[in-house]
Amino acid sequence: MSRHYLAVCLLIGSLILPVLAIQAGPGKQLVAHGFAVLVGSASLLHLCIWFASVVTRFELSDDFLTFSRPLRTRKSIRIADVVTIDDEWSSTPAATVWIRNGTTLYFPYDELSNSKELIAILQASRRQDDVIEGCLNRSSVAGMLVRQWLASCLLLAVASVGLLMLAVALRPKNLVDDPSVFLLSGSVLLLLSATGFYYTVPRYWKGCVYSFRWDGNCLEYRTVLSRKQYKRFANEIEHAIARRMSSSQGEAGTSRQIRFRDGRRIKLYIGILQNAEPLFRAIKTAVQRRADLNQPQVLLALNSNHPLWPELVEYLEPAENVYWAGRPSYGKLWNEMAGEMMFGLFFFAFGVGFFTLAVTLAKNDSPWILITFGTFFGGIGAKMMAAPWRYRRILSPTIYAITSERVVIINGLLWGNQASVQSSGIKCESFYRDKARLYEIAGRRRDILLGGLWKRGRRNRKYWVNTGFLAADDPAAAEQALRYLLITNETELTCLAPDES
Structure with missing residues (x-):
């Protein structure tokens, strides 16, 4: 319940606000009451959605789990229908179980006896194979719909003001001297409201995956706005990229995007789709393996004749070969x-x-x-x-390098949607194979992203910054060397160092 303190406080505040506005004028009372109704109803719906997923009683027999939830009838499911188990012991003594049909079950360890033992049994009985499947989480979807409904109500209020301005402009009745001002203002408000509604609701669900099944070679999925079941093979996938949050919004706004060769795109929202992150990692690995087939069997290593060698050699480990070295391009x-x-x-x-x-x-x-x-x-x-x-001045000391063991960034850079290019403050940063494997190409194939971090700005607000190769002078060669690093093992390096004599 501790995670829902904010919703409880907003609900209490929405009940107190109309009382405080009794002495105000009619206009202010109307605004206060409308705001209280919107915030109070949204907070109440949020709490009800969470409360409806709490398990109050359960029984495990053979291969079936029977459970009860508040204000709902008893229901039985097969243990094989359990898709994901999120053990939240690190933050709160509870666990969340996602069922194949999208149902969410919340097991509080302290309040529900034997729930921890049940979670252990469910985790041990889950099948271990390469099949990844998931469906939209009903409770998370309902919470997102509540937030979208609240935002739509606020946009509707703005649109109502715009309609009122248009009415005054079309039928002034000597109320205004220049109706064109009201006509322009009303049109702008209506346009802003329509644009905000599109980006808040329809665009969010466009291409959003409703359910999926991945067996390592074929992806079967259905989107929210379509009843058609699509089947795509691994060789039809062009790339998989992560759409990271630009500010500290909820996980429901963080998506992974998959693009196919015919141009169609689908979105996997991390906060509302079961197993979205494991599916993204599996697809990205499959795409990378396909790209590995086009990599050269032998890649020539650099030597002391390279212009960046004097600045790079002090950061190299013994017997470490360099595949590629470069700098950020100022002109890009x-x-x-x-x-x-x-x-x-x-x-x-x-x-x-x-x-x-x-x-x-x-x-x-x-x-x-x-x-x-x-x-x-x-x-x-x-x-x-x-x-x-x-x-x-910022770019001049930065050097990028890819060696036989790791990715090396000397005097690295940080950048993002809400942050200009800045120095990372780290003299030498290394990314070994486990971290470099999830690299991404961004900025119209100009940048290679290797990770990032959250930073705090004004008013203590968080914003995301990327780290990696910003505007590398030869990004194609850098990616080729990076792919070569990933397909070689420490004991199977095929890099040939030229004779320096």
């Missing part, structure tokens, strides 16, 4: 630099405007506030306009 980051410079030009012009206004009002006794604002915005603009020089 021009889009990021140009965007930052444009924003900087806007702030700089804003600051110059304040200075100009201060000079114009020089006879005034207090132009210092304008000078202060001009200095502030002008400084921000000048810093952003200096992006090309700042990027060159």
Whole structure:
């Protein structure tokens, strides 16, 4: 129950808010009551969804598990229908069991006797094969629908204001002098509401997998918006990539995307789809194995004649060969630099405007506030306009290398959707085969992602930054060397070092 404290607090707050708004005017009371109804109902539905999955009684006999839940009849399932068991002992003494039809069962260890022993039996009886299957988790889907309903209500309120503005513009009745302002404002609000609704609801479910089954060679799946059962073989899969969270939102917004050769794409949402992460890893491994067939049997190692060898040699281990070495390409980051410079030009012009206004009002006794604002915005603009020089300074000490044992990054970089390019502060970072195996190609095949981390920004908000090869000067050769590293074992290296004599 501790994980639902926020929903309980919001529910209590929604009950108190109308009482506090009694002394306010009718307009404020209407807003307070509407907000309380939305937040209170969403919190109550969230608690009810969780409460409906709690098991209050169970019985295990032969190959069947019979259980009871609040306000529901007793139900029996086969033990073979158990898809996933999430033992949450590390955070809370409980376990979550996902059934093949999407049902979720929550077993609290402290409140339900013998539940821990039952989970141990279920884990021991699960079949061990290469088949991975899953279905949308009903309780997680219901929780997502509640959040989407709440967001849709807020967008509907914005759209209502836009409709009211359009009504005033179309039938002014001498209420306004210029109805075109209301017409434009109402149209903008309606457009923003429609766009927000599309990205909040339809786009989320478009291509979302409802159920799947993977046997190592064939993927059978059905999407939410289609009743058709699709069957795709491993050789039809073009790539599998991870869509990481750009900010600290819930796991339900984190997806894995699979693209087929015919252009069709499907999404695996980690927070609401059973076994989404194991399926993604299995498919990614299958795609990588297919790519390994096109790798060269022998890859020539670098020697001391390479221009980066003097800077790289001190970080190499004994008998470690280098397959590839390079630097980040300054020219490939021009889009990021140009965007930052444009924003900087806007702030700089804003600051110059304040200075100009201060000079114009020089006879005034207090132009210092304008000078202060001009200095502030002008400084921000000048810093952003200096992006090309700042990027060159950050990129200059960075070196990428792929050896016979690992991936080496010297003076690495961090970057992300909500973060500009910055130094990682780590002198030498290594990624061995187990970590490098999950690499991803991003940025129109410009970057090679090897991982990332969460960082905290303003107001203590989290944001994700990537680490790896940013804008490598030869990404194709870097990927080839990385694939060669992954297909070779420590005892079966076929790299040929040239004679340096």
